[in-house]
Amino acid sequence: MMRVVVGLSGGSGAAYAQRLLEVLLQGGHEVHLIVTTAGLRVLRYEAGLEVEPDDLDSLVRVELREHLVTYGLDSVEAMPASGSANIDAVVICPCSMGTLARVAHGFSSNLLERAADVALKEGRRLVVVPRETPLSVVHLRNMLALAEAGAVVLPAMPGFYHRPARVEDLVDFVVARILDRIGVEHELVRRWATPEPGGACPWDEGEV
Numbered sequence: 001m002m003r004v005v006v007g008l009s010g011g012s013g014a015a016y017a018q019r020l021l022e023v024l025l026q027g028g029h030e031v032h033l034i035v036t037t038a039g040l041r042v043l044r045y046e047a048g049l050e051v052e053p054d055d056l057d058s059l060v061r062v063e064l065r066e067h068l069v070t071y072g073l074d075s076v077e078a079m080p081a082s083g084s085a086n087i088d089a090v091v092i093c094p095c096s097m098g099t100l101a102r103v104a105h106g107f108s109s110n111l112l113e114r115a116a117d118v119a120l121k122e123g124r125r126l127v128v129v130p131r132e133t134p135l136s137v138v139h140l141r142n143m144l145a146l147a148e149a150g151a152v153v154l155p156a157m158p159g160f161y162h163r164p165a166r167v168e169d170l171v172d173f174v175v176a177r178i179l180d181r182i183g184v185e186h187e188l189v190r191r192w193a194t195p196e197p198g199g200a201c202p203w204d205e206g207e208v
């Protein structure tokens with residue numbers, strides 16, 4: 001089982017975070033959740049959820065809360081702030097351009113940014129899931145800086161080759177890529193297989 005810090009910042013795409021939390025906790029993984037102030041606001045606008053900063057547990061179903069640990073954004077003394085903590089991966093999903101910029105430049109102005117900073121310095125897996133379009137040169141430079149520092153920059157860009165029929169299928173596509181990068185097994189989305197020569201989509205031919 002893995003110990004994963006999940007950070008939800010103020011980028012659009014709260015649904016990705018909700019699904020990521022659900023899949024990790026269903027899989028028995030230990031999740032340490034940090035939500036920025038803007039992240040809470042986006043949750044309200046996008047998901048209609050009124051979540052108080054001291055009640056992050058309410059983001060997941062009661063039966064999934066056993067392995068969920070939540071933190072206040074200012075709790076810089078909390079476990080994820082220390083390099084000595086045994087954290088397997090940090091995922092910031094969605095990652096606002098603000099949080100991305102601060103992590104790229106080592107600002108560490110709250111617990112989430114500090115946890116990401118620690119992941120970089122300790123050589124642990126850091127996955128950031130930015131959502132913005134179009135991207136300015138500033139955004140692109142910050143993403144490059146993060147990638148050069150060892151982070152995985154995994155934009156919330158769902159593909160369409162798995163033939164999504166519902167919004168949930170698009171969400172699962174992105175969450176599946178995140179899980180792949182942190183080494184969590186899943187069966188969220190069918191994996192591509194080699195099509196027959198001249199053939200169409202592999203699963204038209206009964207594969208995968």
Ligand SMILES: Cc1cc2nc3c(=O)[nH]c(=O)nc-3n(C[C@H](O)[C@H](O)[C@H](O)COP(=O)(O)O)c2cc1C
Nearest residue numbers: 009010011012036038039045096097098099131132
């Ligand atoms: C509904 C809503 C959607 C937003 N979507 C995005 C977005 O997709 N990407 C982004 O970088 N910022 C977005 N923002 C702006 C950020 O929330 C804002 O820059 C905030 O200061 C980020 O703070 P944080 O990095 O501490 O979470 C959005 C804000 C709102 C209210």
